[in-house]
Amino acid sequence: MTKRVILITGASSGMGYASTQLFAKHGWEVYAGARRVEKIPTGEGIHPLYLDVTDADSRLQFVKEALADGLRVDVLLNNAGYGEFGPLEEVGVEKVHKQLETNLVGASELTKLVLPQMRQQGFGRIVNNSSIGGDVYSPLGGWYYVTKRGLNVWSDVLDTEIRQFGLRSVIVAPGGTESSWLDIAMNNALSNLKPDSPYTPLTEGTKKLLGGMLNTSEATSADLAKVFYRAATERHPKRRYYFGLADRMLSRLARNHPGVYHEGMSLIVSRLTRNK
Numbered sequence: 001m002t003k004r005v006i007l008i009t010g011a012s013s014g015m016g017y018a019s020t021q022l023f024a025k026h027g028w029e030v031y032a033g034a035r036r037v038e039k040i041p042t043g044e045g046i047h048p049l050y051l052d053v054t055d056a057d058s059r060l061q062f063v064k065e066a067l068a069d070g071l072r073v074d075v076l077l078n079n080a081g082y083g084e085f086g087p088l089e090e091v092g093v094e095k096v097h098k099q100l101e102t103n104l105v106g107a108s109e110l111t112k113l114v115l116p117q118m119r120q121q122g123f124g125r126i127v128n129n130s131s132i133g134g135d136v137y138s139p140l141g142g143w144y145y146v147t148k149r150g151l152n153v154w155s156d157v158l159d160t161e162i163r164q165f166g167l168r169s170v171i172v173a174p175g176g177t178e179s180s181w182l183d184i185a186m187n188n189a190l191s192n193l194k195p196d197s198p199y200t201p202l203t204e205g206t207k208k209l210l211g212g213m214l215n216t217s218e219a220t221s222a223d224l225a226k227v228f229y230r231a232a233t234e235r236h237p238k239r240r241y242y243f244g245l246a247d248r249m250l251s252r253l254a255r256n257h258p259g260v261y262h263e264g265m266s267l268i269v270s271r272l273t274r275n276k
């Protein structure tokens with residue numbers, strides 16, 4: 001039987017790393033990309049490749065190398081991403097561009113590179129790692145949440161455009177999941193603060209809030225890899241996939257009752273910054 005083929009971005013850590021291992025374990029050919037290529041897992045069926053999703057040449061080379069093997073492409077998993085956290089007043093515009101380029105434009109441009117092959121085959125799926133942050137939000141993650149909400153809309157529109165060819169685009173929306181994500185987001189929040197910033201107490205408070213939320217979550221990257229596997233292989237895929245009920249309910253609350261969510265978050269934030 002012909003082996004199924006997946007391209008995974010951000011395969012050097014967290015959910016991308018775990019997904020690379022899981023798909024390979026299920027017998028797929030996995031073209032796994034990241035900048036730290038040496039950190040991508042190795043093993044049968046895994047092809048570690050250098051990839052910077054913000055770089056057009058690198059994206060092209062990544063897809064070319066995967067397609068050069070003459071195989072089909074069943075799935076593109078747009079997973080690479082990070083949180084450019086920091087107060088909106090203080091995050092520099094180059095960082096804003098980097099955030100949009102990594103989490104949103106990179107995914108879109110890579111998708112454009114695989115769609116012709118998928119269209120020719122008459123099957124294929126784009127699985128996008130978004131976040132419950134496509135619906136919910138906290139202070140400091142403004143541009144991150146913009147990218148995730150944007151990815152949700154982009155995926156929905158794409159899905160309406162490519163279904164006619166037998167292709168689908170779906171969203172997986174993880175909540176707090178064990179990986180390097182929080183450390184990177186919080187380091188960015190600190191490095192984006194200006195000296196003597198009035199947002200220092202808010203930054204400390206938000207770090208506690210997000211750290212606490214992540215600690216109460218039981219999801220591991222390996223758990224999310226299983227959700228990606230479902231999203232990639234279910235015969236009739238859903239528009240949205242969640243790890244668990246809590247993530248689904250929180251997203252639904254924020255979507256259906258945005259005022260309630262907003263006031264609730266504002267109350268939490270006022271407590272976080274009180275007496276600082």
Ligand SMILES: NC(=O)c1ccc[n+]([C@@H]2O[C@H](COP(=O)([O-])OP(=O)(O)OC[C@H]3O[C@@H](n4cnc5c(N)ncnc54)[C@H](OP(=O)(O)O)[C@@H]3O)[C@@H](O)[C@H]2O)c1
Nearest residue numbers: 010012013014015035036052053080081131177179180181
């Ligand atoms: N962990 C959570 O709580 C959580 C919740 C919801 C959504 N997410 C989303 O899940 C995705 C995966 O994150 P994670 O939690 O697994 O975090 P992670 O452990 O930090 O992994 C992030 C991956 O993205 C890659 N990456 C970052 N910038 C890249 C670039 N320019 N080009 C190529 N690869 C790049 C990194 O590889 P290199 O640095 O080696 O390039 C790394 O492999 C992200 O989109 C994140 O927003 C995470």
